[in-house]
Amino acid sequence: MISIRNLTKQYESGQEVLKQISLQIDDGDFVALLGVSGSGKSTILRCLTMQEKWTKGQLIYNGEDVTAMNLLQRLKLRTEWAYLHEKPQLNPNKSALKNVLSGRFFETPLWRKIIGKPAMDEHMLAMDLLEKVGMLDKAHERVSKLSHGEQQRVAIAKALVKGAKMIVADEPVSGLEPESAIQVMQDLKHVCQKQQVTVVCSLHQIELAERFATRIWGLSQGKIVVDIPARRLTMREKDLIF
Ligand SMILES: Nc1ncnc2c1ncn2[C@@H]1O[C@H](COP(=O)(O)OP(=O)(O)OP(=O)(O)O)[C@@H](O)[C@H]1O
16 A cells, blocks of 8 residues: 655745645555646656655655655665656567566576576566567567557566566556557556556546546646546546646
């Protein structure tokens, strides 16, 4: 379980983007974060993964205060979550499989890195995960030859191979055709349900949030204005967010 307590974020420019936000994420939740452009969605997600310094507040992860941890403790904890960018962060010149395996960089012994041959069990795991995101047939395809949506699905498999318990995704379906967007959302939903991975993602599309998430957060002017179990939003809730 994760608790965000009184998160306030002020950038050096003086702009207070997040104002005393308190939220809770239960294990296995699929949270969709909605808000207009510039409302602070990416800032919340970066704070949640400690990529951004908190001005005030506490992040409690399974009973431990992450905001009070030293750098080493935080680095250790960072293996528990993965961050998916709007544009998948993959090596375009390597195959989908090699990209997924690179997610195990820190667990792979140096000699294996040098000879470039993964252990059999790691290979099987990566192939298994590629199958789960419907990319098994493209495992040996170079990433540069994959579509944006396919790359995002490879990025999900890479997040899982490192054993992430939470995937935080910043607009993972931005710029995708509706069909690809649905596939990526289905993959995230699938890993959330079958792999017990918690998912938090920002979205612009209300209908995707309503269809795939278990919880919806709405952000407006630095505050959470909606925090509900996922369902169709009322006109009032939409007005509050947008
Ligand atoms: N590093 C930064 N330094 C100063 N201000 C920033 C920084 N990053 C973001 N901001 C400001 O914080 C506000 C929120 O930005 P953020 O990127 O979190 O919004 P967003 O809701 O994710 O937007 P979008 O939907 O367009 O991606 C914006 O006004 C932005 O200009």
